[in-house]
Amino acid sequence: MSTVRTKDLLEHFNLELVAGKDGIHREITTSDISRPGIEMTGYFKYYPKERLQLIGKTEMAYYMELSDADKRDRAANLCTDITPGIVISRGMDIPEALIEAANESGVPILHSPRKTTRVISRLTNYLETKFAPFTAIHGVLVDIYGVGVLITGQSGVGKSETALELVKRGHRLVADDSVEIRQEDYDSLVGNSPPLIEHLLEIRGLGIINVMTLFGAGSVRSHKRISLIINLEIWDKKKQYDRLGLDEDKMRIMEVDIPKATIPVRPGRNLAVIIEVAAMNFRLKRMGVNAAEEFSERLTTMINNEKDETE
């Protein structure tokens, strides 16, 4: 997980640093944003001081009605030694008392011209991405017909070769060999390549090739949501492989369950076509068309009819 500091917000957003520049290296430890409304009344018992604070129109209007002594008191209480920053939205004028308190304690005050709700959603999105649970998995991530397919399997089983064939067929490579995965929200996984090996593919016997320069900008993607996992394994005669496709296997990555299919590898099997069809079939299922289930129902009806006739 990466650390986020107040200066990162200044770099990523249209924010102006007005006061407290000593504190721009303060670390932001949570994606929650606090709007200190009740604190403006003087109630600081549950003040979430470690959060980024956001003062909107309502809070500011109330603050402006306070007496000078109260203004100084609230400002001093808001600016603690761990508060990572105070954002003032709508480009409102910043009261002198707040600027003084911020400069004294080193709490950066950031000025935004945008509306409060906009600022909250943009900042929350940014912080949640930064604080998202993170892991790395050995595999190849390819975008096939818009479905993010993570191909896993033992080293040397042919993941990269399959990815190359898929790219040749017009699909897009996201990451080879090592996929960095971030959990967004509670139900979504997004994969990307480690920056150092982006666009690269390693093929035994050829070495490292650059997919983007070889096949063009349309053959790569920077990141993609993972919807399906295809696990390649050397054909094991004793193992039972799915013959019907009625049951959906799942694999858990962090807190998310992703549908998974295990495909046995044997010389002469065209894996790229099989994976391509797996991705299409997955799309079809999500659109409500399930070939295996429809067939199974037809078979059941047929068997029941036969039974009725013989009775």
Add this chain to the structure above:
Amino acid sequence: MVMQEKQVKVGLAAGLQARPAAEFVQLANRFSSHLYLEKEGKRVNAKSIMGLMSLAVASNEEIIILGDGTDEQEAIQELTAFVTE
């Protein structure tokens, strides 16, 4: 089975550059155990060259070599010897 692990300080003067990384991976592939290399909490498969290079392991950095399988001890020993030489 419990995974065996060993913390190692990289002794290779130039770190795990492309050529040493390839040799490292080739060495790892001689063993049947599952082998991993970890740096700063990021774990990659020690048998895959791209994953290994994505870590950009420099000289004097602390890494952890992990192994799970029948020849894990031997594998960890040889890989350790390779990076500390």
